[in-house]
Amino acid sequence: MNEFYKRTGLYAAFFSPSDEIRGSIDRVVRKHLGRAPRRVIDPACGPGLWLAHFAKKGAEVAGTDLEESAIALAVESLPKRGARVVVGDMRRPPDELGADFDCAINLDNSLGHLADYMDVAEHFSSMRRRLTKRGIYIVGLALREATDEIDTGVVFERGPVDIQGGGFAALRTESLGLQPGTRCERIRQITITANVPETPSVIAEQYDLLTFTFAMFKDIMEAAGGFEVLGCYDATDESLPAKPFRKGAGDVVLVLRAAEAKTKASKNAKPKTTARKTANRKAATRKATRRK
Numbered sequence: 362m363n364e365f366y367k368r369t370g371l372y373a374a375f376f377s378p379s380d381e382i383r384g385s386i387d388r389v390v391r392k393h394l395g396r397a398p399r400r401v402i403d404p405a406c407g408p409g410l411w412l413a414h415f416a417k418k419g420a421e422v423a424g425t426d427l428e429e430s431a432i433a434l435a436v437e438s439l440p441k442r443g444a445r446v447v448v449g450d451m452r453r454p455p456d457e458l459g460a461d462f463d464c465a466i467n468l469d470n471s472l473g474h475l476a477d478y479m480d481v482a483e484h485f486s487s488m489r490r491r492l493t494k495r496g497i498y499i500v501g502l503a504l505r506e507a508t509d510e511i512d513t514g515v516v517f518e519r520g521p522v523d524i525q526g527g528g529f530a531a532l533r534t535e536s537l538g539l540q541p542g543t544r545c546e547r548i549r550q551i552t553i554t555a556n557v558p559e560t561p562s563v564i565a566e567q568y569d570l571l572t573f574t575f576a577m578f579k580d581i582m583e584a585a586g587g588f589e590v591l592g593c594y595d596a597t598d599e600s601l602p603a604k605p606f607r608k609g610a611g612d613v614v615l616v617l618r619a620a621e622a623k624t625k626a627s628k629n630a631k632p633k634t635t636a637r638k639t640a641n642r643k644a645a646t647r648k649a650t651r652r653k
């Protein structure tokens with residue numbers, strides 16, 4: 362697992378959502394849900410930064426993350442009542458988080474951390490069962506085609522910022538481009554810290570993120586039991602302007618809603634084996650995205 366995510370205090374300092382993106386997400390939720398959400402789930406919640414946003418507005422919130430230290434910070438910072446966060450895997454968020462969520466949120470291409478496209482299909486299938494009939498899933502990812510140029514170099518830089526508990530730190534994230542064969546984007550990230558207790562002065566690491574083409578994404582949605590795309594927004598601009606949902610759309614925030622189940626069988630948990638295989642096979646031969 363990514364070493365940076367274990368340093369939850371650093372993560373929170375760099376990625377606390379700005380007022381602008383909070384306002385934009387609230388607007389998108391209102392537009393597609395018609396009201397503020399009542400029950401919100403983040404299936405890769407980290408320290409619960411987005412859950413805290415919705416909890417403050419009175420929603421019940423739930424989340425899971427593989428990283429124990431992130432969940433510990435989420436438990437500490439979220440209200441004791443109306444919030445449930447546990448260590449778990451977004452492929453299949455733990456049952457104890459409950460269901461009937463009218464909103465799910467999963468930004469910044471966290472899905473890219475999954476090992477393969479079958480995992481992504483399992484994730485969406487799982488989320489489908491946790492949402493209410495009219496519930497929405499707000500998910501950030503990047504849609505890129507094989508012919509798209511991917512700029513390599515710095516994609517995110519922040520700091521120095523003060524770290525809660527002492528010290529300060531700066532972060533730089535670079536893209537090393539798509540890796541031939543896997544179609545994953547390789548990310549190189551370096552965090553430099555000074556006087557942050559129990560933290561190395563340099564955390565340097567490299568990891569690969571899954572990427573998605575438009576066709577691959579559609580295959581995965583189908584394998585997961587069906588989602589319709591209600592909205593598509595430009596993730597590179599915190600004001601989240603609407604943009605067309607199409608090939609090469611780039612870094613996007615999509616608003617999804619579970620499509621009506623067509624058959625009794627498709628209501629059942631797992632995506633069909635053949636559809637899952639197709640999603641994985643097609644995915645392996647296509648290319649896509651970059652992380653925001």
Ligand SMILES: C[S@@+](CC[C@H](N)C(=O)[O-])C[C@H]1O[C@@H](n2cnc3c(N)ncnc32)[C@H](O)[C@@H]1O
Binds near residue numbers: 469
């Ligand atoms: C970019 S962070 C996003 C955190 C949070 N959703 C937010 O917006 O602040 C990605 C998170 O995904 C988590 N993660 C990676 N793979 C996971 C998995 N299979 N299941 C659950 N969480 C996972 C990491 O530990 C990390 O906290």
